[in-house]
Amino acid sequence: MAAASSSSYSVASSLSSLRFTSSRYLPSLTHYYLPSTPFPSLFSSPSPSRRSSYRPLTRRPTFSAKAASVDRKSVLIVNTNSGGHAVIGFYFAQQLLASGHDVTVLTVGDEGSDKMKKPPFTRFSELVSAGGKTLWGDPAKVAEIVSGVKFDVVFENNGKDLDTVKPVADWAKSSGVAQFLYISSAGIYKTSDEVPHVEGDLVKEDASHVGVEKYIAELSFSSFAIFRPQYMIGSGNNKDCEEWFFDRIVRDRPVPLPGSGMQLTNISHVRDLSSMLSLAVENSIAANGKIFNCVSDRAVTFNGLAKLCAKAADRELKLVHYDPKSVGVDARKAFPFRNMHFYAEPRAAKEVLGWTGTTNLPEDLKERFQEYVEIGRDKKDLKFDVDDKILESLKVEVTA
Amino acid sequence: MNYGLHYGKYPTVLEGYCDANWISYTKDSKSTSGYVFTIGGGAVSWKSTKQTCIVRSTMESEFIALDKAAEEAEWLRNFLEDIPSWMKPVSVTYVSVKTGRFNETLMNPRCSRHHVHCSAYSPATCAMGALEMTGQALDRKELKWACIHLILCIQESKKSTRRFVGLGSRSATIPRRSYPGITVQKMLMSKQNKAVWKKRILHLKGDRKDFEFVKTSLAAEGFDVVYDINGREADEVKPILDALPKLEQFIYCSSAGVYLKSDLLPHFETDAVDPKSRHKGKLETESSLDSRGVNWTSLRPVYIYGPLNYNPVEEWFFHRLKAGRPIPIPNSGIQITQLGHVKDLARAFVTVLGNPKASKQVYNISGSKYVTFDGLARACAKAAGFPEPEIVHYNPKEFDFGKKKAFPFRDQHFFASIEKAQRELGWTPEFGLVDGLADSYNLDFGRGTFRKAADFSTDDIILGKSFVLQT
Numbered sequence: 116m117a118a119a120s121s122s123s124y125s126v127a128s129s130l131s132s133l134r135f136t137s138s139r140y141l142p143s144l145t146h147y148y149l150p151s152t153p154f155p156s157l158f159s160s161p162s163p164s165r166r167s168s169y170r171p172l173t174r175r176p177t178f179s180a181k182a183a184s185v186d187r188k189s190v191l192i193v194n195t196n197s198g199g200h201a202v203i204g205f206y207f208a209q210q211l212l213a214s215g216h217d218v219t220v221l222t223v224g225d226e227g228s229d230k231m232k233k234p235p236f237t238r239f240s241e242l243v244s245a246g247g248k249t250l251w252g253d254p255a256k257v258a259e260i261v262s263g264v265k266f267d268v269v270f271e272n273n274g275k276d277l278d279t280v281k282p283v284a285d286w287a288k289s290s291g292v293a294q295f296l297y298i299s300s301a302g303i304y305k306t307s308d309e310v311p312h313v314e315g316d317l318v319k320e321d322a323s324h325v326g327v328e329k330y331i332a333e334l335s336f337s338s339f340a341i342f343r344p345q346y347m348i349g350s351g352n353n354k355d356c357e358e359w360f361f362d363r364i365v366r367d368r369p370v371p372l373p374g375s376g377m378q379l380t381n382i383s384h385v386r387d388l389s390s391m392l393s394l395a396v397e398n399s400i401a402a403n404g405k406i407f408n409c410v411s412d413r414a415v416t417f418n419g420l421a422k423l424c425a426k427a428a429d430r431e432l433k434l435v436h437y438d439p440k441s442v443g444v445d446a447r448k449a450f451p452f453r454n455m456h457f458y459a460e461p462r463a464a465k466e467v468l469g470w471t472g473t474t475n476l477p478e479d480l481k482e483r484f485q486e487y488v489e490i491g492r493d494k495k496d497l498k499f500d501v502d503d504k505i506l507e508s509l510k511v512e513v514t515a
Numbered sequence: 516m517n518y519g520l521h522y523g524k525y526p527t528v529l530e531g532y533c534d535a536n537w538i539s540y541t542k543d544s545k546s547t548s549g550y551v552f553t554i555g556g557g558a559v560s561w562k563s564t565k566q567t568c569i570v571r572s573t574m575e576s577e578f579i580a581l582d583k584a585a586e587e588a589e590w591l592r593n594f595l596e597d598i599p600s601w602m603k604p605v606s607v608t609y610v611s612v613k614t615g616r617f618n619e620t621l622m623n624p625r626c627s628r629h630h631v632h633c634s635a636y637s638p639a640t641c642a643m644g645a646l647e648m649t650g651q652a653l654d655r656k657e658l659k660w661a662c663i664h665l666i667l668c669i670q671e672s673k674k675s676t677r678r679f680v681g682l683g684s685r686s687a688t689i690p691r692r693s694y695p696g697i698t699v700q701k702m703l704m705s706k707q708n709k710a711v712w713k714k715r716i717l718h719l720k721g722d723r724k725d726f727e728f729v730k731t732s733l734a735a736e737g738f739d740v741v742y743d744i745n746g747r748e749a750d751e752v753k754p755i756l757d758a759l760p761k762l763e764q765f766i767y768c769s770s771a772g773v774y775l776k777s778d779l780l781p782h783f784e785t786d787a788v789d790p791k792s793r794h795k796g797k798l799e800t801e802s803s804l805d806s807r808g809v810n811w812t813s814l815r816p817v818y819i820y821g822p823l824n825y826n827p828v829e830e831w832f833f834h835r836l837k838a839g840r841p842i843p844i845p846n847s848g849i850q851i852t853q854l855g856h857v858k859d860l861a862r863a864f865v866t867v868l869g870n871p872k873a874s875k876q877v878y879n880i881s882g883s884k885y886v887t888f889d890g891l892a893r894a895c896a897k898a899a900g901f902p903e904p905e906i907v908h909y910n911p912k913e914f915d916f917g918k919k920k921a922f923p924f925r926d927q928h929f930f931a932s933i934e935k936a937q938r939e940l941g942w943t944p945e946f947g948l949v950d951g952l953a954d955s956y957n958l959d960f961g962r963g964t965f966r967k968a969a970d971f972s973t974d975d976i977i978l979g980k981s982f983v984l985q986t
Contacts, residue, residue, distance in 0.1 A: 308890020309948060310851060313883075375847035377928065379780065416928065419778020456849060456887070465934065476779060 188267040188396065189217040191292075193254050193283055195273040196223045196230045200298055200344060201353035204272045205235035206389035208242050214393065218247040221260060223273055226251040235351035255282040258290070268294040268396055275300075276323035277330055284331055294338040294399045296392060297331055299324040301343040301381075301408055301459045310379070311414070312459035314343075314406045328406075338399035342392065344409035345459060346452060348483055349385035356382065357483050358492065359451045360424035363502070365493040369433040371505045373446045376418035376436055379458040383411035384474040391461070394468040401467050408459040411474035417452070420476075427480035435509060442508045449501045522557035527957060529554055529591055533584035535566075535576040544569050548580035552591055560587055726754040734758035742864060744768045749799035756807055764810050764874075766867055769797040771815045771879055771931045780851075781885070782931040784815075784877045805875065812873040814863055817881040817931055818924065820951065821857030822958035827967045828854070829952055831923045832895035833960045834969040841905040843977045845926050848889035848908050853930035855881030856946035856954070866942045873940065879931035882951070883944050888924065891948075898952030899961065909977045921973040 190211055194204035208218045220242060224230060231237075239249045252260040254273060269287045274280035280297070287295055303322040304312040318325050328341050348356045363370045388409045395402035415423070418434065425432035439446040439454065446454040464470035487493060533550035540547075545565045552560040562583070570576045717736070721728045723746075733755060740763055741755055756762065772794035775787040788798055804811035820828045827834075835842050863880045867873035886894060889906055896904050911921065936942050946954065959965070 308893055309884040309886045311885070375849065377847060377849055379851065379928070412932075413779045413781070415780075416778050422778060456851070460932075462934075465938075 187216055189265065190219070190268040190270060190396070191257075191261065191266040192218065192220045192270045193257065193273045194220055194222045196228070196236070197233075197353055199346065199352075199354040199356075200272060202235045202347065202349055202351045202385050203298060203344065203388050203392075204270070205238065205242070205351050206349065206385045207270060207272075207392050208247055209245065210389045210393050211396070212242065212245040212247050216396075218242070219250060219261065219264075219266075220247060221250045221252060221254065221257065223254060224251060233353055235353060238351055254279065257283050258286045263290075265290065266292050268292065268296065268399075270296045270298075270392065272298045274327060277326045280327045281330065284334055288334045288336065292336065294340075294396065295331060295334070295336045296340050296342065296395060297327065298409070299328055299341050299343045301345045301410065301457070302453070303343070304459065306455065310456055310458045312408065314408055314463040332404070338403040340395050340402045340404070341406045342388070342395075342409040343406065343459065344388055345381040345383065345457065347383050347385045347388060348479060350483075350486055352385070355451060357420075357424055357480055358487060360421055361428060361484060361487050361493070362497055363499070364421075364425050364428050364430050364432060365487075366497075367430070367433075368499065368502065369435045369506060370421050371435045371437055371449070371502055372417045372421065373437060373439050373450050373454045376421075376434065377416050378452075378454065379414040379416055379456050380420075380452050381410040381414050381457070381459055382420060382474075382476060383409075383472070384479050387411050387472050387474050390473070391464050391468065391470050394464070394470050398468055405463055405467055407464045407468075408461045409464075410459050410461050412461055412465070412472040413474065413476070414458045415476060423476050423480050424484075426477065427484040435506065437505050437509055442505050444501055444505060449505065520557045522555045524555060527555060529559075529588070529595060531584055531588050531591075533580045535573070535580035537570070537573040537576045540565075546570055546576035546579070548576070548583045550580065550584035550587060552587065560591060562587070723751055726750075730754040730758040732758075737761075739763045740766065740868060742766045742768075746797075746800055748796040749803040752800050752803060756804075756809060762809060764812065764869065765804055766864060767797075767800060767804065767811060767813045768864075769801060769813045769815045769877070770794045771817045771881070771929070773798045773801075773815065774931070776927060780928055780930060782879065784879060784935050801877070810874050812867045812870075812875070813877045814860070814867070814880045815877060815931065816855050816860055817853040817879070817929065818855065819857050819860060820854050820955055822955050824857070824955065824959070825966050826923075827965075828923055829895055829955050830960060830965050830967065832892055833899060833956060834965070835971075835974070836896055836899060836901040836904060837960075838969065838971070840971065840974060841907045841978065842892045843907045843909055843921065843974050844888045844892065845909060845911045845922050848906060849887045850924075850926060851885045851887055851928045851930055852891065852924050853881045853885045854891070854948060854951070855944065856951040858954075859944040859946055862945075863936060863940070863942050866940050870940065876935075876939070878936040878940065879933050880936055880942075881931060881933055881944070882946070882948060883933065884948065885930040886948055888922075894948050895952055895956075898949050899956040907978065914973075914976055916973050916976065919970075919973050921977065 188211075190208075192204045192208055195201050204220060204222075208220050211218045220239070222231075222236065222239075242249055250260055266287075269283065269292045271280055271283055274283070284295065300322075301312055303318040303324050305317040305319055307316070331339055331341070346356055360370060362368075391407060391409055395407070421432055421434055439449065461470065461472065529552060531550060531552045533548070535549070536547040538544050538546055545567075547563060548566055549563040550561065551558050564583070566576060566579050568579065570579065719732055721732070723729055734757075738759055739761075741759065743752065743755070743765065746752055746767065752765075752767075756765070771782060773788045773792055774782040775789040775792075777786065789795070790798065792798070801811070801813050804813075818828055819826070824830065832842065859882070860880050863878070867878070892904050892906055896902065911926065914921070933944070
């Protein structure tokens, strides 16, 4: 496994042929940047059920990363249809499109499935408006789906195990894809008394992501990189993160935290993850063979996160701590994060890519709370069965 | 009569001694070099040989002997490194000689024209600091040149200017300065060299709170650079600055304790500081330096550890491990802290000397990774070769310990990112936690030395009540 080495960023930046003029960090992805679109008619109807038009081959320019004169890259994103990291593909696609690249997003499953009714899929039309292509299908059949189109970069943001990723990786290799990026997970790091998880640290050998990482490394792409993310927040998020806290705070319910609440975890804004990926595309030589912890550079305690959410919501916070074992609940079902220190630092990204984090939880959570209220979730009728069980056993009154 | 070589367990380090005898044989005027290297108290390598050069002073003959011994030391060190179970060698503690007269120093070009003054009231860290003043590894060739420089400057200098001269070998025990309570062991130094060393370092004894004394004594000597290792209050800096108007750099040992407690970690140098913290004097010192327009650099360590530590950090754990006692840790034990080896800190101090990048900058200096309280107890056990300890958690609010401290660390997360120093200064810590603790144990506590005697009174209060917190 290639561990992050301290290769200097200046090596990559001296390769002007791979330089892009785009800025690394887009100010706010809520303001969608629309470059001149080839099909302006699509812009006016953003409904998700609209069939994405897959452009005929003849109109599609193909580029190779090695062509020194062309900046534009053709990127395929294989995206999961659910889960915490579904949103990464969305932000990354937006950022790439804004930088002028060609982006195709292949989402697993059917376009009409129920899963597509949740964000970020509900916003895929924005990608189309920006000039991207959205497809649906089974990644194992990727060769047929993209019908011989040549891609420079493939971003695999779907598979957790080798069975799922192998077909895509093999196809990418055989069709001459220059750069392969894979979203793994920081969950594969072996727990240790010493924190944080740093690239190169031991991983759990039996974790399925590890098998995938090894396989990709052995395929000898011109450039490949592994990204290990943790938890993320951001508009378009598919899985609850801060919403879990808002649900309780906004209803004046106590927030039950397992253990001492001192557990540290990384909560990153997805734009940081996306910017890291973009940098890896821009600097494919420097990024080659590296592992990147795809997280922001600050960790927060559970207690701290609860406090920040309460502050963002401008409400009082009632914190309650409990021991999952003595209460008799499964902490994984009762609480959205791993009940332990789960803390990684993005040292390789800073060193190798010159990446800087922009996650500012106090400010970002305010934005998230605004959206939370806008979509009316604060008025939604929710059940708190597990919470009630916890509070019951601790004899805490719920005044709501 | 039976003679033999006896090898014991301690000290489990390579020690070397060398000496020279000037003109031991008058007929050919040749001097003799001799050295002995021991491991565990038994000799492993020894030599007594005539020197090939004719030398005209005892000093020169000493240095030729030193060169021979250093050659052997390097060979032995490399040899031992190949043995898998041998502990990691200590980082090099060669110190160069700085003279006012020579513009080039092969060791640390930035220091060539500096006299360096070190505040002498915090013995342990100062001792380490003094010895690591240049902190750069020398190979044998450089050492020879260092010796030649030293010889020349001793012969030619008329002023008794202070220089730092300290010579150690990679695997030898750390030489310690002679302060009350700490005995000196100088390795690789003959009697003549010891005398030279004592002469070269001026020890000004006094109370730094006596500002007149500080001002007049420093002004009389005239220094280019000041390292303030133990300053706590802003007013303590004033007499130093008044005494040295042409000061080129003021290097200050501050503390990461100045950071405002936060839920978002690690602490970066740009983080908010706490004007009410126990270390507010350090903050005030930093601002006072800045406002006076001095070229200052401030280093903020977290918890410092290493051999000769006067603050019972690792020692606290070692006492309990040795006594086979359970280790009482407050609350959950998952509070995260950070330890930095004093040698790495000393190297950082050297790296900023004369470094224009460090001008008016603050750097967090500590270890590369952080550790939980529980994890630290286990790391100490691992480093010292004790079995995994029994850890007992307790709620400190349920006890009254009076004025005594039941646990040597702040009961909170406390750690800082060292990224800035790594990126801007090219400094990086050499010690990881376990091997750093092993270094401290092997060279200090493990030999039976410590600063504070074991005091288990607070432990007994905790254990007596046998309250064990659920985690």
